[in-house]
Amino acid sequence: MDKSYRDLFFAESQEYLRETNKALVQLEKNPNDDEAINTIFRLMHTLKGMAATMRYDDLADLAHALEDVFDGFRRKRLKLTSAVMDVIFESADAFATLTEQIKEDKGVSLKVTDYIKRIKNILPAGETISHQSLKKTSKGKVETGDEVDRLKKLVDKNNNLFSVEMVFNEACSMKGVRAFLVLNRAKDFGQIAGVTPSEDDLKNENFELNFKFVILTDKNEKFVTEELSRILEVDEAKVSVYDPEPSKGKKGANPMLKKIQSMRIPVERLDKIMNLMGELSIAKSRLVQIVQTKDHARLEETTHFLERLVASLQEEALKLRLLPVSFVLDNFPRLIRDLSKKIGKSVDLEISGSEIELDRIILDEVGDPLIHLIRNAIDHGIESPQERTRAGKNPKGKIAIDVSRQKGHIVVEVSDNGKGMDFEKILHQGQERGIISIDETSGIDSDKVLDVLTAPGFSTAKEITDVSGRGVGLDIVRNKLEVIGGRLELESQKGKGTTFILTLPLTLAIIKAMMVVMGKDIYAIPLMNIRETVKVSEDEIKPIKDAEVIRLRDEIIPIVRLGKELEIETTPSEDGQISVVIVEGRVKNMGLVVDKVIGEQDVVVKPLGSFVKKVKGVAGATILGDGRVVLILDIVNVK
Numbered sequence: 001m002d003k004s005y006r007d008l009f010f011a012e013s014q015e016y017l018r019e020t021n022k023a024l025v026q027l028e029k030n031p032n033d034d035e036a037i038n039t040i041f042r043l044m045h046t047l048k049g050m051a052a053t054m055r056y057d058d059l060a061d062l063a064h065a066l067e068d069v070f071d072g073f074r075r076k077r078l079k080l081t082s083a084v085m086d087v088i089f090e091s092a093d094a095f096a097t098l099t100e101q102i103k104e105d106k107g108v109s110l111k112v113t114d115y116i117k118r119i120k121n122i123l124p125a126g127e128t129i130s131h132q133s134l135k136k137t138s139k140g141k142v143e144t145g146d147e148v149d150r151l152k153k154l155v156d157k158n159n160n161l162f163s164v165e166m167v168f169n170e171a172c173s174m175k176g177v178r179a180f181l182v183l184n185r186a187k188d189f190g191q192i193a194g195v196t197p198s199e200d201d202l203k204n205e206n207f208e209l210n211f212k213f214v215i216l217t218d219k220n221e222k223f224v225t226e227e228l229s230r231i232l233e234v235d236e237a238k239v240s241v242y243d244p245e246p247s248k249g250k251k252g253a254n255p256m257l258k259k260i261q262s263m264r265i266p267v268e269r270l271d272k273i274m275n276l277m278g279e280l281s282i283a284k285s286r287l288v289q290i291v292q293t294k295d296h297a298r299l300e301e302t303t304h305f306l307e308r309l310v311a312s313l314q315e316e317a318l319k320l321r322l323l324p325v326s327f328v329l330d331n332f333p334r335l336i337r338d339l340s341k342k343i344g345k346s347v348d349l350e351i352s353g354s355e356i357e358l359d360r361i362i363l364d365e366v367g368d369p370l371i372h373l374i375r376n377a378i379d380h381g382i383e384s385p386q387e388r389t390r391a392g393k394n395p396k397g398k399i400a401i402d403v404s405r406q407k408g409h410i411v412v413e414v415s416d417n418g419k420g421m422d423f424e425k426i427l428h429q430g431q432e433r434g435i436i437s438i439d440e441t442s443g444i445d446s447d448k449v450l451d452v453l454t455a456p457g458f459s460t461a462k463e464i465t466d467v468s469g470r471g472v473g474l475d476i477v478r479n480k481l482e483v484i485g486g487r488l489e490l491e492s493q494k495g496k497g498t499t500f501i502l503t504l505p506l507t508l509a510i511i512k513a514m515m516v517v518m519g520k521d522i523y524a525i526p527l528m529n530i531r532e533t534v535k536v537s538e539d540e541i542k543p544i545k546d547a548e549v550i551r552l553r554d555e556i557i558p559i560v561r562l563g564k565e566l567e568i569e570t571t572p573s574e575d576g577q578i579s580v581v582i583v584e585g586r587v588k589n590m591g592l593v594v595d596k597v598i599g600e601q602d603v604v605v606k607p608l609g610s611f612v613k614k615v616k617g618v619a620g621a622t623i624l625g626d627g628r629v630v631l632i633l634d635i636v637n638v639k
Helices: 003-029 034-053 057-074 082-103 112-122 146-154 175-187 199-203 221-229 267-293 296-319 332-343 360-381 385-390 423-432 438-442 446-453 474-483
Strands: 160-168 190-196 210-217 234-241 322-324 347-352 357-359 397-406 409-416 487-493 497-505 510-518 521-526 530-537 542-544 547-552 555-561 577-584 589-594 596-604 618-623 629-633
Touching: 003 034, 003 082, 003 332, 034 057, 057 082, 057 112, 082 112, 160 175, 160 221, 175 190, 175 199, 175 210, 175 221, 221 234, 267 296, 322 360, 332 347, 332 360, 357 360, 360 397, 360 409, 360 474, 360 497, 423 446, 446 487, 474 487, 474 497, 510 577, 510 589, 510 629, 521 596, 577 596, 596 618
Parallel strands: 347 397, 521 629, 555 589
Antiparallel strands: 160 210, 160 234, 190 210, 322 357, 397 409, 409 497, 487 497, 510 521, 510 596, 530 577, 542 547, 547 555, 577 589, 618 629
């Protein structure tokens, strides 16, 4: 099958599965929602047809089974119950897992026939599923139903059941013959079942450079690997213990969150880029002609024209990477449904601002932090229905995700109306565990509490559960945000609830920056953080306690001498005036003292290597037109 069709299938399948999960959550809340039933029926019908076209028979059969269930809902012949919904949700997860495994060529770790049998059991009496999966082995599956079940019964302390994947090298000229040599050698020390692709396909060489089979043998894994690896033209023999059970409970925290592999781009954006490319080509020709004729009078005009074209092209190219935040948030109703049901709590989710667009790379990185915050909110924040009733609250808790655009940033607030945090208790625990010292607890504020909560291994849970309690979570959230140039803040009121605020950059590719000089070097400060630049005299800087401040239009602004903070040797100003860059934080403003302000410039952000990426105050680097490397300052984390 053509790779382009394969990629299109997996891209569209991921989109349809997201829509399916949204509709399933909606249907569980309102079992009489005919629109949700019809939507899922159409999606399953489409997925069935797509999978059948691609010859992914297991996927087609599972989609067909789910289609039958929703046809029963449409005809009012099947009643929607909690048990029925559990089977549907698990089957939808199995479809997603199987799709991912086929896509990554990892080998299939679940048995689709088990799910189809469970679906058959919830259908009305007398109705059957017209699927061949219950009777045959599908192409692309490792196991062969009854044969593997028979071998399973023979597994004991003297026998092992292995899954084997053989990989031939690219120079293999007769891979069909080589495959049968492998199988014949394997038969010398075991019984074979579940060859995939089929033996006919192997004979006709209708496979790539790898194939799989299941073997029952009294030999160990090392023996099987060594024996099969000795065969000529074999690159690798991958042998592992065969697990025929469905992968229920073995998936990650959220199997619905996948890395974004493909995007739909509006034709209008492509047309704009093509038009700009055409104009750029014309401008290039003009520039070449001017250089040849040495008409310097027209050179400046053409240069400005080129500058505008490149800026427009850059802006349109960046838009190609933008996706609405809903691409990630659409999975969260399902996530909250599963977690709240597991813990025995009742939780509603409200999402606002999901239409706001973010860079694809940032969306990829922010998914996991949001999942950790949601899990914490459900497990630690929201009380049980009984506790909420005793406190005079609605038994059903609420989690809200609000996305907004603020001063060049995207701000995501994750809040709950639960019991809030006991700051004193958290700080006391932090003190006991050596995270903070005694003198630091003299003042209680959210920053200190957040430092404790995000310390590696810290947890307030009394016992370890599937959801939390291992001290892994908020430290990952903060670290991931810092890597992409974002920050995490905390607001909480005891008895009322907690809010985590995530501040994210719009993009990681190209940003506007203010170029400043400190000492002998140039540095870049992201323009999105800057309110204004001013010049003050040394006399205008006043000491207050342990800090220095300036008064600017009746506003007291604390200042940070950036050279001292970053241990850079600075150069005093010749005119006695001090350049101060006023940057805005979410809570307060701050002034950064620099030697000189050069001006604004678009910079291409280059990531730093692992050995320097955690240096305090440095977010990345860029390269100037003259080839000099300039560090981009992370002023958010400059205290």
